[in-house]
Amino acid sequence: xxxxxxxxxxLSQGPAYGARIKADFEERTxxxxxxxxxxxYTTLARLERDGLVVADGGPDDEGRIxxxxxxxxxxEVGTWWERPVDRTEPARDELVMKLALAVATPDVxxxxxxxxxxxxxxxxxxxxxxxxxxxxxxxxxxxxEPVPTPTSLSDEVVLEHRLYAVESELRWLDxxxxxxxxxxxxxxxxxxxxxxxxxxxxxxxxxxxxPAPDPSTPISRPAAPDTRH
Amino acid sequence: xxxxxxxxxxLSQGPAYGARIKADFEERTxxxxxxxxxxxYTTLARLERDGLVVADGGPDDEGRIxxxxxxxxxxEVGTWWERPVDRTEPARDELVMKLALAVATPDVxxxxxxxxxxxxxxxxxxxxxxxxxxxxxxxxxxxxEPVPTPTSLSDEVVLEHRLYAVESELRWLDxxxxxxxxxxxxxxxxxxxxxxxxxxxxxxxxxxxxPAPDPSTPISRPAAPDTRH
DNA sequence: GAAAGACGGTATACCGAGTATGTATGCCGT
DNA sequence: ACGGCATACATACTCGGTATACCGTCTTTC
Numbered sequence: 001x002x003x004x005x006x007x008x009x010x011l012s013q014g015p016a017y018g019a020r021i022k023a024d025f026e027e028r029t030x031x032x033x034x035x036x037x038x039x040x041y042t043t044l045a046r047l048e049r050d051g052l053v054v055a056d057g058g059p060d061d062e063g064r065i066x067x068x069x070x071x072x073x074x075x076e077v078g079t080w081w082e083r084p085v086d087r088t089e090p091a092r093d094e095l096v097m098k099l100a101l102a103v104a105t106p107d108v109x110x111x112x113x114x115x116x117x118x119x120x121x122x123x124x125x126x127x128x129x130x131x132x133x134x135x136x137x138x139x140x141x142x143x144x145e146p147v148p149t150p151t152s153l154s155d156e157v158v159l160e161h162r163l164y165a166v167e168s169e170l171r172w173l174d175x176x177x178x179x180x181x182x183x184x185x186x187x188x189x190x191x192x193x194x195x196x197x198x199x200x201x202x203x204x205x206x207x208x209x210x211p212a213p214d215p216s217t218p219i220s221r222p223a224a225p226d227t228r229h
Numbered sequence: 230x231x232x233x234x235x236x237x238x239x240l241s242q243g244p245a246y247g248a249r250i251k252a253d254f255e256e257r258t259x260x261x262x263x264x265x266x267x268x269x270y271t272t273l274a275r276l277e278r279d280g281l282v283v284a285d286g287g288p289d290d291e292g293r294i295x296x297x298x299x300x301x302x303x304x305e306v307g308t309w310w311e312r313p314v315d316r317t318e319p320a321r322d323e324l325v326m327k328l329a330l331a332v333a334t335p336d337v338x339x340x341x342x343x344x345x346x347x348x349x350x351x352x353x354x355x356x357x358x359x360x361x362x363x364x365x366x367x368x369x370x371x372x373x374e375p376v377p378t379p380t381s382l383s384d385e386v387v388l389e390h391r392l393y394a395v396e397s398e399l400r401w402l403d404x405x406x407x408x409x410x411x412x413x414x415x416x417x418x419x420x421x422x423x424x425x426x427x428x429x430x431x432x433x434x435x436x437x438x439x440p441a442p443d444p445s446t447p448i449s450r451p452a453a454p455d456t457r458h
Numbered sequence: 459g460a461a462a463g464a465c466g467g468t469a470t471a472c473c474g475a476g477t478a479t480g481t482a483t484g485c486c487g488t
Numbered sequence: 489a490c491g492g493c494a495t496a497c498a499t500a501c502t503c504g505g506t507a508t509a510c511c512g513t514c515t516t517t518c
Contacts, residue, residue: 002323003504009330009337019467028333029326032319036506041469063467063512081331081342084349085324087395088356090261094231095314096390097258100383101238102310104257108238113310120313153412154329160408161325161401166316168397172390179389183382232475248496265477270498292483292496470509480499
């Protein structure tokens with residue numbers, strides 16, 4: 001759903017042929033999203049069908065077929081940059097479905113599911129952290145690099161996103177575990193006064209990158225694995 | 230990619246026919262993931278083809294065709310609950326691609342992209358918060374509900390996930406903005422000592438739902454929209 | 459100096475997810 | 489009895505994604 005727009009965005013920098021577009025795309029997204037060449041051609045075909053792109057003449061003497069944006073295509077890119085991506089509908093995330101099903105299904109130990117996911121997430125977090133360190137210091141010893149941008153900004157952008165995502169996922173898992181404990185033993189307080197963890201703080205001061213301490217779940221857990229690389 | 234497994238999970242509670250499965254699925258995932266009926270049937274067909282499920286005899290007197298798990302299917306569900314969902318590869322998220330492209334493309338004002346996304350995210354956060362409040366107190370005044378579980382746990386699980394996700398996204402946007410400022414004016418500190426926002430704290434004490442204050446980006450931003458009710 | 463093969467580029471076939479639409483049937487209410 | 493509606497099943501289609509086939513050129517190697 002985002003690949004077509006990405007291709008348009010790349011073409012807005014000038015005409016290019018399929019393989020070059022693929023290379024550019026991967027380069028500019030931190031090589032985090034390997035793009036199958038086939039997809040590039042089928043997508044280009046669809047874009048051409050929709051009048052957003054045109055083949056700029058037949059194959060040149062080296063067999064390449066450059067494509068360029070039409071005016072409609074250029075407009076499309078423009079609005080893409082302006083319009084925020086839609087987050088209003090929930091994103092069919094496997095983990096969310098799985099956990100929602102788990103807590104709603106008898107015979108399933110939701111706690112165990114959470115535990116498994118959590119240890120995996122922590123391992124993943126470790127991996128990402130290591131990657132980040134490697135990113136900031138590519139050649140191990142020298143930090144006196146003459147190049148001011150030794151690593152691409154794109155790399156960092158996607159890496160950071162993954163870091164924030166795992167971290168958030170961990171907190172969410174903790175929170176759900178807390179919910180489970182409450183529900184299982186709704187001791188004296190039947191009313192679901194469910195702590196409003198992030199929401200309260202975030203709405204109170206959403207402009208600052210305010211954390212969401214979740215006081216309701218001081219769940220004990222296996223010790224953190226060795227953290228340094 | 231997760232719907233087939235979900236259907237198997239539902240069938241593990243006993244045989245059911247297509248439409249019933251759809252209803253169950255939506256019920257147990259907080260009605261956040263509307264599932265097209267057609268998809269249920271095609272998925273069931275594939276599952277039957279793969280031997281994970283069998284039609285339990287022809288249509289009954291009301292035209293329904295119940296399916297039940299095979300042993301292989303049951304095993305599949307078992308391993309699904311045990312195996313954490315894979316987060317090792319980056320999840321083709323439109324926003325991530327878009328922003329990675331934006332920062333790597335001249336002629337594109339990445340700051341503006343971030344701004345647009347941020348205001349949208351804040352509006353969304355507000356909406357979710359409102360939904361959460363409505364969830365905890367469905368009938369407005371009385372909190373003396375006799376029912377201990379007036380709202381389904383599944384609802385809460387997916388709602389909370391969305392809250393954590395937006396919040397994390399906001400922090401990430403802030404962080405990227407910080408990166409942009411650094412890169413644009415790499416004043417006296419050329420070495421990218423990039424603050425390790427979440428990673429450091431999360432690995433230091435991952436068991437507590439520890440927040441990840443990002444001290445590097447005290448970016449000013451438009452005031453928070455009205456937050457209450 | 460030609461066969462073999464690596465390489466770069468294009469194109470097609472295939473699968474699964476997801477959506478829209480069609481069709482049969484039973485149950486109403488008038 | 490008939491129109492309308494709900495229920496359940498089924499098919500057709502689009503799109504994202506992967507694998508693979510194909511074709512020309514350049515290089516290697518005997």
